[in-house]
Amino acid sequence: MTRRPAKPRLEWKSVRGIETPRHRITWTENGKRRERVITLDWKGDLAELDRLYWLCERGEHPAQKPKAPATSWRALVVAWRSDPRVQKHLSDGTKISYRRTMDALLEKNADKDVRLTTRAHVRAIHDKLAATPRKADHHLQVIRLLWNYAKNKLDWPLGDNPAGGIDLYGTTREFLPWPEWMVEKLAEAPHDVRVACELILGTGQRPNAAIMMRHDDFSDEWMWVWDEKGKDRFQVYCPPRLRAFVASLRKHGAHLLAKNLTQGKGYDSVEKAFRTWRKTLGNAAQEYTLHGLRKLACIELAEGGAGDAEIQAVTGQSAKTVAYYRRLADKKKLSRSAQTKRERNKNET
Known part of the structure; x- marks a missing residue:
């Protein structure tokens, strides 16, 4: 005993x-x-x-531990996610985006009282994420959304929205397509970073959709891709380079980026690994993101002679976005033509 x-x-x-x-x-x-x-x-x-x-x-x-108040952030998020009147208007991609940000907010604030949230608290969250402006702004927008929902739909006794009036970092420019030297560095990148980047570049999908790809999405010369905004899954041609890369990967689960046998890794963990790797490349690499690989895919397709409709069939990007990156590709092509003519003229005179 x-x-x-x-x-x-x-x-x-x-x-x-x-x-x-x-x-x-x-x-x-x-x-x-x-x-x-x-x-x-x-x-x-x-x-x-x-x-x-x-x-x-x-x-x-x-x-x-003290019982969480009825007006906690966890209670608010659960109520918002459970409201069919809200959810029916959201695309799957938007739901995933909101879930990611809300889960991050709940990590340290789940049992805190929403009523005690101050502008200083919100500004501190926004400032802490300054290195990733889009993520910082999305946190601010989600706090604003949840506060308004609690006040106007749940009738919680809340005052002015603490996220209101705080300036967003904003989008100063489109995502930059990666330079060739950085793409070449992928051969030395950590496994998760290289796999994610090869999938984004090869498929032209949004990073989150590419990261979630499974081995059974690939069959011979075809692959299934996911349009997060359009909530559509469709089959497209898989280029030989990507086909060979996927075939070379060892299977650790159903997903190419496997967390375990049945679950795939999430965007946040892969993006964090990417940022860690990017730091090793020096200051010149710091302005490039995972999204920039999708833009590079668009430019490479345009440089290869693909029409706008063909590019959209691969990447699922809007006509406006395709037109923007086509202009970049055309500038490169036209500048080469112009400079070649310039040199030819010099040599002939």
């Missing part, structure tokens, strides 16, 4: 014939005796019992 350790406030009680340890504290409040008893699920392990006991002594046992 396991020897019971003797500790202050630790008692043993027989529950259905089994001796069960409990942590008991007592105090007097307004002349009345109060107590709190926490059953310790020690599983017959003295080390686990010791750990649980000291959690109670420090006031850190889960049972000792």
Whole structure:
């Protein structure tokens, strides 16, 4: 029989014939005796019992944590996600984007009271993400959205929106297509970074859609791609280079970027690994993002002579976006032609 350790406030009680340890504290409040008893699920392990006991002594046992208020951020996010009147108007891609940002907000704020959120709190979140302006702005927009929903739809007693009036970083320019030297560096990149980048460049998909690709999306010379905005999945031609790359990968699960046998890795973990790798390339690489590879795919297609409709069939980009990156490709082609004529004229005179 396991020897019971003797500790202050630790008692043993027989529950259905089994001796069960409990942590008991007592105090007097307004002349009345109060107590709190926490059953310790020690599983017959003295080390686990010791750990649980000291959690109670420090006031850190889960049972000792104060109950989250009804107006917590977690309660707000759950209510928003459960509202069919809101969700029916959102595309799958938008839902994924919102979920990613809301999950990030909940990591440190889930049990905090929405009513106590100040402008300083919101500005601190925005400023902390300054290195990734789009992500920072999206956090601000999501806080604004949730606050308005709580105030106007749930009738929570909230004041002015703390995210209102804070300036967005904004989009100063389109994503830059990667230079050739950086694409060549992919051969030395960590596995997850290289796989993600090869998929984005080869398929022309948005980074999140490319990262979620599965091995069974590829069949001979065809592959299935996902248009997040259009909520559409369709089959397109897989170029030989990408086909060979995918065939060279060892299978660790259903997904090319596998978290386990059935789940794939998420955008955030892959994008974080990408930023870590990008730092090793020096200052010249810092302005390029995963999205820039999709833009490079568009330019390479244009330089190869593909028409706008053909490019859209591959990348799913809007006509406006395709036109913008076609102009970049045309400028390169025209500048080469002009400079070649210039040199030819010099040599002939």
